[in-house]
Amino acid sequence: MKPSIPKGTRDFSPTEMVRRNFIFKTIREVFEKYGYQPIETPAMENLETLTGKYGDEGDKLIFKILPRGEKLTKIGGLLNTKVSFADLFTKTTEYLDEALRYDLTVPFARYVVQHQNEITFPFKRYQIQPVWRADKPQKGRYREFYQCDADVIGSNSLLNEVEIVQIIDEVFRQLKLRTIVKINNRKILQGIAEIIGASDKMIDITIALDKLDKIGWELVEQELKTKNLSSDSIISLHEIALSIKNEKFPEHKLSLLKNHLQDSGIGLKGIEEVEYIFNTVKNIRHESSILEFDLTLARGLNYYTGAIFEVKANDVQMGSICGGGRYDDLTGIFGLSNVSGVGISFGIDRIFDVMNELNLFDSIGLTASTTKVMLAHFGEEERNYCIGIASQLRSVGINTEIYPDITKKISKQFDYANKKQIPFVIVIGGDEIKTGELTLKNMTSGEQTKMKVDEIILKLK
RNA sequence: GUGGUUGUAGCUCAGUUGGUUAGAGCACUAGAUUGUGGUUCUAGGGGUCGCGGGUUCAAAUCCCGUCAUCCACCCCA
Structure with a gap:
């Protein structure tokens, strides 16, 4: 059998893991700096917990878990009867009751409701775990990938958005990535839908609008027509989009939009929220990222109701590396109403890919080498002697390994140390055991000296 | 789900208009070197040419199908 792994999944080798852990650590430390606490939830959830939260496209991408045992037998039994394919399909769907998690936000909402009596609100949690999507893999798109989420739930304050x-700015500054942070607000989009007389089509409008840059107005118009938007509505929408098209500054865009949305309470509320974020952030240093108001930013997830964020890397062609927003009633479905939350999700796999493409890891100098010193020896007796030496070194916190196999070939042992980028090797032979003067070799310079264990400890510590 | 790309050694790839026993570099093993690696030199192991069918005296090469891959769309981290 030829060994392989499912498409869209990856193995991570030591060097990659060291680099990934560096990113995880950076994000975790920033999250904790802002008062977020860690939780974890299971890899699988009840299917009904997940369905209906991610939009039509999203729901299709949920990895369902095949039933086992009796349920599976029942499905198998159906195959021998004369049911139609459609019936077979719906019956099978009924028996599916578990799925792999699609994101971390919905399981978090479930967690909050389930543990509401133990939680002190506002609750700030972070969560770093893999998620799974039954997608077709391509550049920067995997079927298993990690999300690093931070969410505040139970607070309406816009300070959280700020x-x-x-x-976002601090994480990407530490990772030395230049980014554009796009901000929009679902209330503004709702307001526009209202003003153009299509309140019920907000999602369709935003999804179409999202493509404006890419495909141009004519194709957007076409798509809206297929969604049964009236031509009056389309004309009004075009007017609004055109009016801010050439404006550079967020402030100008927002004040222009304000005119259009005079008659929409919710629209004006959205403008006000975005203005607050921009005005507050203005007074804070932010260096790595450019903040931008982008009316066409939609984000497909159904549950967002207020601010929405998306971050793209400046110098690399890649989908968004970070996204999030405010959701006013995600917990409502699970039986806890009137609790608003807002959060952000970092896509570590894409961040890794971007950093790799920019050769940022080389400049950070991360390698997979964790062992400080290796003990090389010439035989059974020498190897036994190494065990005691290794204990002494480890007891003072020096990462030490003993070459495990007996071989007269010292060159093989050096080769091993060399490939593993171990910086020091101690050679133990008959002479060393007799005198207690061990040979310490610096693998980078090639220089070697004889010294006692205590001296070695002082040197390596 | 739709469209395209590419499948040859563990990895990266070459292989001419179809023509002997399918190659290179890196990696691996051994030796040059029985207490000194990262350099060099020598030798060696390793291939159902993705899989199945077809055309042909002859297929890695041409045709059909299929699977996998990567990329784009949709959507998303």
Whole structure:
């Protein structure tokens, strides 16, 4: 059998793991700096917990878990009867009751409701775990990938939005990535839908609008027509989009939009929220990221109701590396109403890919080498002698390994140390055991000296 | 789900208009070197040419199908 792994999944080798852990650590430390606490939830959830939260396209991408045992037998039994394919399909769907998690936000909402009596609100949690999507893999798109989420739940304050912008900025500053942070607000989009007389089509409008840059107005118009938007509505929408098209500054865009949305309470509320974020952030240092108001930013997830964020890397062609927003009633479905939350999700796999493409890891100098010193020897007796030496070194915190196999070939042992980028090797032979003067070799310079264990400890510690 | 790309050694790839026993570099093993690696030199192991069918005296090469891959669309981290 030829060994392989499912498409869209990856193995991570030591060097990659060291680099990934560096990113995880950076993000975790920033999250904790802002008062977020860690939780974890299971890899699988009840299917009904997940369905209906991600939009039609999203729901299709949920990895369902095949039933086992009796349920599976029942499905198998159906195959021998004369049911139609459609019936077979719906019956099978009924028996599916578990799925792999699609994101971390919905399981978090479930967690909050389930543990509401133990939680002190506002609750700030972070969560770093893999998620799974039954997608077709391509550049920067995997079927298993990690999300690093930070969410505040139980607070309406816009300070949370401001801090999210700061977190984004701080994480990418530390990772030395230049980014564009796009901000929009679902209330503005709702307001526009209202004004153009299509309140019920908000999602369709935003999804179409999202493509404006890419495909141009004519194709957007076409798509809206297929969604049964009236031509009056389309004309009004075009007017609004055109009016801010050439404006550079967020402030100008927002004040122009304000005119259009005079008659929409919710629209004006959205403008006000975005203005607050921009005005507050203005007074804070932010260096790595450019903040931008982008009316066409939609984000497909159904549950967002207020601010929405998306971050793209400046110098690399890649989908968004970070996204999030405010959701006013995600917990409502699970039986806890009137609790608003806002959060952000970092896509570590794409961040890794971007950093790799920019050769940023080389400049950070991360390698997979964790062992400080290796003990090389010439035989059974020498190897036994190594065990005691290794204990002494480890007891003072020096990462030490003993070459495990007996071989007269010292060159093989050096080769091993060399490939593993171990910086020091101690050679133990008959002479060394007799005198207690061990040979310490610096693998980078090639220089070697004889010294006692205590001296070696002082040197390596 | 739709469209395209590419499948040859563990990895990266070459292989001419179809023509002997399918090659290179890196990696691996051994030796040059029985207490000194990262350099060099020598030798060696390793291939159902993705899989199945077809055309042909002859297929890695041409045709059909299929699977996998990567990329784009959709959507998303």
